[in-house]
Amino acid sequence: xxxxxxxxxxxxxxxxxxxxxxxxxxxxxxxxxxxxxxxxxxxxxxxxxxxxxxxxxxxxxxxxxxxxxxxxxxxxxxxxxxxxxxxxxxxxxxxxxxxxxxxxxxxxxxxxxxxxxxxxxxxxxxxxxxxxxxxxxx
Numbered sequence: 001x002x003x004x005x006x007x008x009x010x011x012x013x014x015x016x017x018x019x020x021x022x023x024x025x026x027x028x029x030x031x032x033x034x035x036x037x038x039x040x041x042x043x044x045x046x047x048x049x050x051x052x053x054x055x056x057x058x059x060x061x062x063x064x065x066x067x068x069x070x071x072x073x074x075x076x077x078x079x080x081x082x083x084x085x086x087x088x089x090x091x092x093x094x095x096x097x098x099x100x101x102x103x104x105x106x107x108x109x110x111x112x113x114x115x116x117x118x119x120x121x122x123x124x125x126x127x128x129x130x131x132x133x134x135x136x137x138x
Contacts, residue, residue, distance in 0.1 A: 003033070003041040013050045020050065026064060028053050028071050061114055073103045 006017045013020070023029050029049050033041045042050075056062045056070055080096050 002044055004047060006040050009042040009047055012047050013054055015050065015054065023053060026068060028067055060111060076100060
């Protein structure tokens with residue numbers, strides 16, 4: 001598996017090195033491996049996770065708190081997958097799945113609200129553009 005230094009991770013994700021370290025501090029990404037000299041080494045999975053964080057932040061407009069909630073939910077799902085395979089307690093599995101489903105519903109609701117606000121803003125800009133075009137015709 002390939003390992004990337006922070007410069008490479010920054011280039012691949014479009015983030016600054018400082019931002020990557022900050023996201024690590026916040027727990028948005030796990031602490032990467034380090035060389036004996038302390039150089040961070042990111043895996044391909046780390047790079048993909050950073051790209052997903054960038055997508056959630058830039059495209060969906062997630063705040064840092066929303067990003068943390070998003071990451072925690074993803075980790076919970078991953079952890080649940082591992083526990084699900086090893087657990088025979090169906091009531092516990094069901095309870096955990098219900099909790100995950102509720103978290104996913106919250107995420108979808110939040111995204112839908114953001115999309116509504118973006119559509120409203122787009123409509124407002126479009127109306128202003130139409131008004132400007134009308135004024136230019138006069």
